[in-house]
Amino acid sequence: SADSAAAAHPAQTASPTSALARHVAEGLSRPQKTLSSMYFYDDEGSRLFQQIMALPEYYPTRTEFGLLTTHAAAIAAALRPETAAEPFFLLELGAGDGLKTKILLRELLAAGASFTYVPVDISTAAVEGLAESLRRELPELRVEGLVAEYTRALTLMASRPGRKVVLFLGSNIGNFLPADQHEFLRALAQPLTPDDRLLVGFDLQKDPRQIRNAYDDSQGVTAAFNLNLLRRLNRELDADFDLSRWQHYTDYDPLSGAVRSFLVSTHQQTVRVPALDRDFDFAAWETIHTENSYKFTQPLIRAAAAAAGLDVQAFFTDDKQYFADVVLSP
């Protein structure tokens, strides 16, 4: 049974009822097999994503960094309360290494704003690592890390007095399906009050080849990032995916604005997942859909905001119009 399989390797295997195990059982049982990009980010996946952000083809991080640098003063002004002395909370959902955020933090500090920076992540290591680096680099900054799911973090913070400014950068919103983007924005907005603000990053539609290349880089880092999902199932669920029989495939569809990524089975094969006590069959060239990364236009951003009951207060973009950081209010 699943129980005895897990008991046989207690140190390596996740319990059959772990969120990952349940997700795999469900996702690999569908006619179009699917696994969520949410599970890319174990330690190895997070390390590979850091490498992706530095790739020549991966323009979003560099572009958003440039646009935040160029418009730092105007963005900080759009986020700050009217009176500099009024204290507020600056929450950041999924801050990563905080490289981009530090531009805004420095700008707000220089403008004499009184605020507490609250990086939010479900990984304790991520929150502590960032808090630690900020204590060294910006000792005058007040930091209160929060280990929680995003919407739960906002609900928790809602009971604290003071305005809230919420950052959701990097076009992470694009990894949700459109209906889920609207629902997520609505859930973020729900505990906020009209004086609060959201700053959300959106990757914009552009030359389709350029978008596709960003997700299929010449060094194969994105391929390794996608394939790491199977390595993770081997590590955590004791599965026996043979990585030499899988390929990374990605495509950008200008009609839907979505980059879709897949893991492709190059042979007919059966994979055993002991933590689930199950086998999964793959036909030759069958795919597992692993990621969506939606690209936006200004009208799509306005429609998403409207669907979530949010107003667009300010729209910042770079000179090539590759990326946008948008200030929203409930």
Ligand code: AVI
């Ligand atoms: C985290 N997220 C915004 C990235 C993106 O561009 O969709 C994840 C990624 N996947 C492949 N490359 C980068």
